[in-house]
Amino acid sequence: MKAQFNTFIPPIRTLMGPGPSDVDPRILNALSRPTVGHLDPAFIQLMDEVKLLLQYAFQTENQLTMPVSAPGSAGMESVFVNLLEPGDKVIVCQNGVFGGRMQQNVIRCGATAVMVQDAWGKPTDLHKLEDALKANPDAKAVAFVHAETSTGVRNDAKSMCALAKQYDCLTIVDAVTSLGGIDLDVDGWQVDAIYSGTQKCLSCVPGLSPISFSPQAVDVIKNRKTKVQSWFLDMELVMAYWGQGGKRAYHHTAPVNSIYALHESLRILHEEGLQAAWQRHADMHLALKAGLENIGLEFMVEETYRLPQLNLVGIPDGVEDAKIRVQLLNEFDLEIGAGLGELAGKAWRIGLMGYGSNRKNVDYCVNALTSVLKR
Amino acid sequence: MKAQFNTFIPPIRTLMGPGPSDVDPRILNALSRPTVGHLDPAFIQLMDEVKLLLQYAFQTENQLTMPVSAPGSAGMESVFVNLLEPGDKVIVCQNGVFGGRMQQNVIRCGATAVMVQDAWGKPTDLHKLEDALKANPDAKAVAFVHAETSTGVRNDAKSMCALAKQYDCLTIVDAVTSLGGIDLDVDGWQVDAIYSGTQKCLSCVPGLSPISFSPQAVDVIKNRKTKVQSWFLDMELVMAYWGQGGKRAYHHTAPVNSIYALHESLRILHEEGLQAAWQRHADMHLALKAGLENIGLEFMVEETYRLPQLNLVGIPDGVEDAKIRVQLLNEFDLEIGAGLGELAGKAWRIGLMGYGSNRKNVDYCVNALTSVLKR
Numbered sequence: 062m063k064a065q066f067n068t069f070i071p072p073i074r075t076l077m078g079p080g081p082s083d084v085d086p087r088i089l090n091a092l093s094r095p096t097v098g099h100l101d102p103a104f105i106q107l108m109d110e111v112k113l114l115l116q117y118a119f120q121t122e123n124q125l126t127m128p129v130s131a132p133g134s135a136g137m138e139s140v141f142v143n144l145l146e147p148g149d150k151v152i153v154c155q156n157g158v159f160g161g162r163m164q165q166n167v168i169r170c171g172a173t174a175v176m177v178q179d180a181w182g183k184p185t186d187l188h189k190l191e192d193a194l195k196a197n198p199d200a201k202a203v204a205f206v207h208a209e210t211s212t213g214v215r216n217d218a219k220s221m222c223a224l225a226k227q228y229d230c231l232t233i234v235d236a237v238t239s240l241g242g243i244d245l246d247v248d249g250w251q252v253d254a255i256y257s258g259t260q261k262c263l264s265c266v267p268g269l270s271p272i273s274f275s276p277q278a279v280d281v282i283k284n285r286k287t288k289v290q291s292w293f294l295d296m297e298l299v300m301a302y303w304g305q306g307g308k309r310a311y312h313h314t315a316p317v318n319s320i321y322a323l324h325e326s327l328r329i330l331h332e333e334g335l336q337a338a339w340q341r342h343a344d345m346h347l348a349l350k351a352g353l354e355n356i357g358l359e360f361m362v363e364e365t366y367r368l369p370q371l372n373l374v375g376i377p378d379g380v381e382d383a384k385i386r387v388q389l390l391n392e393f394d395l396e397i398g399a400g401l402g403e404l405a406g407k408a409w410r411i412g413l414m415g416y417g418s419n420r421k422n423v424d425y426c427v428n429a430l431t432s433v434l435k436r
Numbered sequence: 437m438k439a440q441f442n443t444f445i446p447p448i449r450t451l452m453g454p455g456p457s458d459v460d461p462r463i464l465n466a467l468s469r470p471t472v473g474h475l476d477p478a479f480i481q482l483m484d485e486v487k488l489l490l491q492y493a494f495q496t497e498n499q500l501t502m503p504v505s506a507p508g509s510a511g512m513e514s515v516f517v518n519l520l521e522p523g524d525k526v527i528v529c530q531n532g533v534f535g536g537r538m539q540q541n542v543i544r545c546g547a548t549a550v551m552v553q554d555a556w557g558k559p560t561d562l563h564k565l566e567d568a569l570k571a572n573p574d575a576k577a578v579a580f581v582h583a584e585t586s587t588g589v590r591n592d593a594k595s596m597c598a599l600a601k602q603y604d605c606l607t608i609v610d611a612v613t614s615l616g617g618i619d620l621d622v623d624g625w626q627v628d629a630i631y632s633g634t635q636k637c638l639s640c641v642p643g644l645s646p647i648s649f650s651p652q653a654v655d656v657i658k659n660r661k662t663k664v665q666s667w668f669l670d671m672e673l674v675m676a677y678w679g680q681g682g683k684r685a686y687h688h689t690a691p692v693n694s695i696y697a698l699h700e701s702l703r704i705l706h707e708e709g710l711q712a713a714w715q716r717h718a719d720m721h722l723a724l725k726a727g728l729e730n731i732g733l734e735f736m737v738e739e740t741y742r743l744p745q746l747n748l749v750g751i752p753d754g755v756e757d758a759k760i761r762v763q764l765l766n767e768f769d770l771e772i773g774a775g776l777g778e779l780a781g782k783a784w785r786i787g788l789m790g791y792g793s794n795r796k797n798v799d800y801c802v803n804a805l806t807s808v809l810k811r
Contacts, residue, residue, distance in 0.1 A: 062488065062491075062492060063488070066485055066488075066489065066699075066702075066703050066706060068462075068466060068700060068703065069466065069469070069482050069485075069696055069699050069700070070469070071469050071470050071471075071472045071478060071479075071696070072472060072476075072478055073470050074470070074472050074473065074476065076471065076472070076473055078473055080689065081471050081473060081474065081689065081692060083471075084470070084471045087443075089468045089469075089470070089471075089693075090468065091443065091444065092467055092468050092693060093464045093465065093467050093468030094444070094445070094446050094464075095446055095448050095449070095459070095464070096446075096451065096456050096458075096459045096464075096635075096641055096642075097446045097447060097449050097451070097771075098449065098451055098453055098456060098771045099456065099642065101447075101449065101765070101771065102765075103446060103447055104446075107444050110441055110444075113437065113438070113441075114441065116437075117437060130506060130507055130510075130643065131505060131506035131507075131510060131668070132505055132506075132668075132688045132689050132690075132691065133688070133689070134667070134668045134687070134688040135505075135506060135510075135668045135688075137668075138666060138667055138668045162667070165667050166667050168663070169663055169664070169665050169666065169667055170665075258689070260471075260689055266471055266691065266692065266693040266694075267471075267474065267689045267690065267691050267692055267693075268505065268643060268691030268692075268693075268694055288543075288544055289544070290544050290545075290665050290666075291513060291544065291665075291666060292509065292512075292513055292537070292540050292541050292544055293506070293507075293509045293510045293512075293513045311776075312509070313507045313508070313509040313510075314455060314456065314507050314508065314633070314635055314642045315507075315642065316507065316641065316642050316643030316691075316694070317456060317641065317642055317643075318464075318467060318641040318642075318643075319641075319643055319691070319694065321444055321446070324441075324444050325443060325444070327441075328441050328443065331441060390476070390477075396472075396473045396476065401686075
């Protein structure tokens with residue numbers, strides 16, 4: 062054991078990986094304001110505002126809209142453990158890492174996951190999904206990832222939800238990387254359960270997971286035959302804590318300061334406006350694309366379903382993945398993401414999320430890559 | 437929907453309830469430092485230091501020691517879902533709210549909880565525990581709360597663990613309110629699994645749950661026949677993320693800034709030293725006791741098992757609980773805790789935890805209570 066530990070002074074990075082993304086200084090400022098009690102009237106008022114602002118961000122009137130007091134993976138788990146019971150069947154579309162994680166969640170609920178597989182880098186094929194729906198009339202839900210962080214692919218969430226609804230399925234959407242970055246319309250698309258993360262296009266610190274359940278999903282939860290296997294994530298308890306039905310029942314202690322930060326990040330999104338934020342993400346993506354193509358780098362995802370906030374860029378032949386990323390980090394304090402799974406060593410993932418989706422970051426990244434690649 | 441939302445400027449409270457407690461300004465400062473990536477080498481080094489410092493705080497050499505990326509209730513759930521499998525039997529000692537929560541966790545794992553009940557405000561009776569151990573030779577574990585936050589009672593953790601070990605049971609300890617405030621010796625007492633919270637005697641922001649598992653508990657986890665029902669809390673995955681065995685495998689995104697804060701809070705504990713911190717809690721409790729008895733208030737828990745950091749104080753006849761607490765909050769910005777469960781309306785819970793366990797808070801609380809009670 063060391064006799065002394067120094068305070069941690071983090072290096073000042075530019076975060077252009079798959080998240081966390083650059084945090085707006087306004088949010089860091091809000092984060093560090095003095096802590097109040099989690100049952101303080103002032104905090105309860107803040108919780109109500111956070112719910113309203115999340116409804117805005119998700120474009121929903123769902124009453125059950127709130128942040129789970131844990132990261133996105135816990136948000137994912139919240140959705141599955143509350144909606145599923147042992148023996149249920151769910152159609153899970155996978156075209157990257159996070160569809161696979163959904164499958165794990167379904168299995169751990171004692172339910173069955175019917176997988177619709179598409180290649181990494183391609184979107185889910187609607188025909189395949191329809192085939193699966195036809196073949197599984199007993200499926201309770203369709204689950205998929207809106208913005209696949211591992212590949213930079215945008216799945217056609219609107220059409221997928223419409224299809225699922227045609228077959229009377231609940232719709233479960235992973236919006237970890239999409240919320241605030243691209244078009245997302247929970248009520249308009251008939252999404253029944255959705256979760257996101259704070260550290261992507263909301264530019265907030267990591268640690269919370271905004272979620273929302275439709276009235277139909279709430280009915281499913283209320284009519285469960287078995288108890289939710291997680292006490293911490295049990296929505297009947299969590300929603301009572303978040304004031305559903307006008308009451309406040311102690312459940313856990315909310316991460317007070319992180320809620321300050323989320324509130325500020327949602328205020329920023331609300332000030333800019335959803336459409337303007339999506340447009341900015343689209344514009345910055347085009348600027349990055351122009352810059353990277355100019356130095357011979359290629360995008361690996363087709364334009365029609367390419368995410369503006371997560372850019373999958375091919376690593377040129379003969380270029381050593383890790384060496385370049387280490388140089389970017391050490392010499393430029395610039396973080397870009399490695400490829401995941403079958404894309405490891407073959408691609409980089411360059412994030413342009415939220416606050417970090419700006420011209421300064423685009424230029425810096427292009428110039429830094431230009432510099433290290435020409436050596 | 438409002439057209440505009442204002443930034444949240446929290447009132448400056450003195451937090452003397454059951455937690456969160458006053459946060460040291462050094463910790464708020466650390467919290468708001470620029471975010472780095474959760475796989476950044478600088479952050480990984482920080483994670484290693486946090487593990488070392490938690491080992492110090494818990495007094496353990498357990499390799500599997502880390503913070504869960506969620507509040508104390510998730511720490512509790514981590515322990516139960518990882519150690520238990522359906523059909524297991526656990527002896528749970530209850531003498532307040534949190535023993536009941538343990539029971540809920542056991543049940544949701546498909547296991548059986550054999551309850552050892554004692555009155556709220558009294559410690560667990562060792563004879564009752566021994567009777568339960570004799571009557572249930574197939575029990576896998578004994579679970580209990582070290583410092584019962586709902587009553588201010590200290591259970592005799594050392595003797596309870598020794599007894600459980602005599603009957604070959606694993607020992608599971610809730611140290612949410614004890615860590616950093618009173619004597620706690622994980623290795624010396626043979627604790628197999630323990631969890632805490634950051635917002636009590638560590639004076640950190642709420643949102644994380646330090647946990648530790650003994651080598652024997654790790655063996656139990658490694659030899660499970662069934663998968664852990666929670667993907668997010670699955671220790672095999674979490675420990676790989678925290679670098680167990682020298683590897684780092686992506687699991688979830690750690691709440692980076694909250695880890696900065698925890699690191700700083702553990703540094704503060706390490707600087708002061710465990711024994712000195714415990715002594716300060718004992719001293720401040722005595723100062724509070726003198727002040728409150730001076731104005732006729734009575735402690736409801738017997739001195740031998742009274743917690744210094746959580747003081748259960750009887751509400752005098754004819755005094756209206758809520759009115760007093762509202763006056764303290766509105767006129768003095770002072771938060772004290774209400775009674776929970778059967779103690780609601782009958783007692784206050786006055787916290788003297790971590791940074792907040794200081795002479796200034798003691799005097800302020802005594803004077804504020806004096807002022808509002810004499811009206």
